[in-house]
Amino acid sequence: MELEIILMFVVLLVTILFFVFEVFPVDKIAFFIIISLILLGLVSPEEGISGFSNGATIAVLALMILAIAMEENGVIHWLTSGMGKIKALPLLIMAPIFMFVTASISAFISTTAVVIVFIKMIHQLSEKYNIPQSKLLLPISFAGILGGSCTLMGTSTNLIVNSVSTNLGAEKLGFFEFSFLGIIFLVIAVVYLTVTLRWLPWSTNTNLNQDYKIDSYITKVRINPDSELVGKKIIDSFLYNNPEVSLLKLTRNYQVHSSPGKYITLKADDELLLMCNLENLARINTSENLSIVEEPSTEKDDTVAGENEKPQDMEQRVFVELLMLPGASLLGKTLGSLRSFMMQDAIPIAIKKRKTLVNSEERMVRSNKNRLKLKTGDRLLIEISKEKLYTLEDMENVVILQEFDGVQGVSKFKTYFSLGVLIVVIGLAATGLLSILVSALAGVSLLLLTKNLDLNTVYKKVNWQIFFLLAGMIPLGVAMHNTGADMWISEKLLYLLSGLPHYAIIGTLFLVTMLISGVVSNNATAVIMTPIAISVAQGMNLEFKPFILAIMFAANFSFFTPVGYQTNTLVYAIGNYRFKHFLVIGGFLSLILWLTATFLLTKML
Numbered sequence: 166m167e168l169e170i171i172l173m174f175v176v177l178l179v180t181i182l183f184f185v186f187e188v189f190p191v192d193k194i195a196f197f198i199i200i201s202l203i204l205l206g207l208v209s210p211e212e213g214i215s216g217f218s219n220g221a222t223i224a225v226l227a228l229m230i231l232a233i234a235m236e237e238n239g240v241i242h243w244l245t246s247g248m249g250k251i252k253a254l255p256l257l258i259m260a261p262i263f264m265f266v267t268a269s270i271s272a273f274i275s276t277t278a279v280v281i282v283f284i285k286m287i288h289q290l291s292e293k294y295n296i297p298q299s300k301l302l303l304p305i306s307f308a309g310i311l312g313g314s315c316t317l318m319g320t321s322t323n324l325i326v327n328s329v330s331t332n333l334g335a336e337k338l339g340f341f342e343f344s345f346l347g348i349i350f351l352v353i354a355v356v357y358l359t360v361t362l363r364w365l366p367w368s369t370n371t372n373l374n375q376d377y378k379i380d381s382y383i384t385k386v387r388i389n390p391d392s393e394l395v396g397k398k399i400i401d402s403f404l405y406n407n408p409e410v411s412l413l414k415l416t417r418n419y420q421v422h423s424s425p426g427k428y429i430t431l432k433a434d435d436e437l438l439l440m441c442n443l444e445n446l447a448r449i450n451t452s453e454n455l456s457i458v459e460e461p462s463t464e465k466d467d468t469v470a471g472e473n474e475k476p477q478d479m480e481q482r483v484f485v486e487l488l489m490l491p492g493a494s495l496l497g498k499t500l501g502s503l504r505s506f507m508m509q510d511a512i513p514i515a516i517k518k519r520k521t522l523v524n525s526e527e528r529m530v531r532s533n534k535n536r537l538k539l540k541t542g543d544r545l546l547i548e549i550s551k552e553k554l555y556t557l558e559d560m561e562n563v564v565i566l567q568e569f570d571g572v573q574g575v576s577k578f579k580t581y582f583s584l585g586v587l588i589v590v591i592g593l594a595a596t597g598l599l600s601i602l603v604s605a606l607a608g609v610s611l612l613l614l615t616k617n618l619d620l621n622t623v624y625k626k627v628n629w630q631i632f633f634l635l636a637g638m639i640p641l642g643v644a645m646h647n648t649g650a651d652m653w654i655s656e657k658l659l660y661l662l663s664g665l666p667h668y669a670i671i672g673t674l675f676l677v678t679m680l681i682s683g684v685v686s687n688n689a690t691a692v693i694m695t696p697i698a699i700s701v702a703q704g705m706n707l708e709f710k711p712f713i714l715a716i717m718f719a720a721n722f723s724f725f726t727p728v729g730y731q732t733n734t735l736v737y738a739i740g741n742y743r744f745k746h747f748l749v750i751g752g753f754l755s756l757i758l759w760l761t762a763t764f765l766l767t768k769m770l
Contacts, residue, residue, distance in 0.1 A: 169648040170203050177650075177693070180641070184685040187540070187728075191491070191686060192630045195637025207644040208392055216636035216642065220330035220602050225321040226632050227605035231587065232275035233626045234609075234618045238583040239447050239575040241282045244270055247287060251296045259296075260304055260362055263287075264355045267305045268312025272344075273591055273713055274338050276313040276320055277628075280306055280732040281490075281564050284739065288566055299366045302736040304358045306367065307724055307754065311354050312325060315347030315720045316340060318594060318601050321631065322687045326717040329642050329695040335709040340595040343714055350718070350758055357757060361750050366741050372483055384441070385458040388435040392454035400427040403453065404437070410449070411440040413512050413548070440514065484514070485554065487545045488739065490562040491731060492630040495545065497538050503545070511557070517544040542734045561625045566739065586611055631688075639691040655700030662701075670705070671715055672763040674698050678719035679755060683729040691720040711769040716760065722758055724751030 183194045188257045203213040216222055230627035235241050251259050271279045283305045291298040317340045327338050388394050399405050404412045405427055415425040416436040436458055503513040590608035593599040612618035662670045682690040685738055698712040723729025727737035727747050
């Protein structure tokens, strides 16, 4: 084996380990790939940055912008607005309807954007009508993935596979060329998931107080006149640098100080909002001479608050739960650092950690000194004034898991115009009059010129992690071809598969790709496996297309882990699922689809 191939495999192995154990965010991994390949001489500098100008990367960016416009202008909300009417239907009928609608929209709009809308919708239906959200969230995630697999623009993976294979001499895939296969897989999955609903947990949406046990550790106390705290600065009291107690805000003469500074001097009758458990609270009350405030005080004379500051004028504050998406500006922050980072008087209260391969238990983080950081799929509970809820919409890649969607104010003209633009983009791409790249860019330009899309919103809401991931993975495919690593692997596979029937060859490639995509990004898997599949087909003098489709579908079918696909990670965080639900239910679905796909794709040879 040549040195270049060995170096290629080292980079590939390190990349996979980074993905599996989430050592770094995917955009950092992408930069690691680019610079490693260039410094090791596996690609030229021009080839190293070629991913940023690759047609597939730009097409994916344009489609992400279109998805943002569809969400901002209420198109997805309008397309799903009738779903609330099925609340009275039995679960065995409701679930398939949700799955087919999710899949249908995901075939043309970003799967993640569509599933996020359904997550919020199911969250609300569960809260209002006691519908078990855990019976629906996992099925809609799977259905969204399958729906996105039905068209060329349905998912970035399809575009990447098409781009890589075309560069290697394969024929371009048509917009609906593999839709029939995708629909077969979707129907099988919907029937299977409907049958397996009984094994999903029965979990309805609890309110924030129940879910986070707010009352058990958020308490308001008043400093008594004879307390030793009177006259002390916060830095000199138990309130500072104490991991068991957090001071969230201080109210003095009806003036609220959120995250008060450590040099503020405490006074009698100051009201403190503390975060601590009951045991610590009892100890504090005894030792520091504090009084628990049962209700907001209304007995003080109005003159204490000042002429224009009356108790009834105090702002109404609410608790809001935020779900972290890839690329969120809050990722990497601890609860303590968030308190100085949050905008507009928003107070971070608690973090709910999602489960990962390393973190096997969902954890609640309340101490501001805890060093655990926010990651994709985590939930953040904050307190904010109701009047300032709108400011949360400016936060990048964060989902508000509340009924405040911010789409009610969108004009019908914007909604219908944006939907019309999407239909035109699909029509131009499907008929072959324009490529997906050109039609998507034209659609984005039209929305911008007609002021139906704001670039500032685009900058905030585009998932730049996916963009940089694609830009970093494409040079990896180039390096595999430059070094001959893809040919080396294909030669070994040809030797192992020599003499076996076609279904064994297709099935092996499909299975290996599907297993890798369960722990590595589906886009990364597609870039790695597509050149290998084409080399195998070329070595056996077989048609390229079945092999290309095998990689395309297999890279998307990562149902058996909660980390293989972005939507799985999101529903895992809020659906009360365990790893076994994905491993068993998703695993059997993967097995069924593997056997079905192997049979159908072999028939194409």
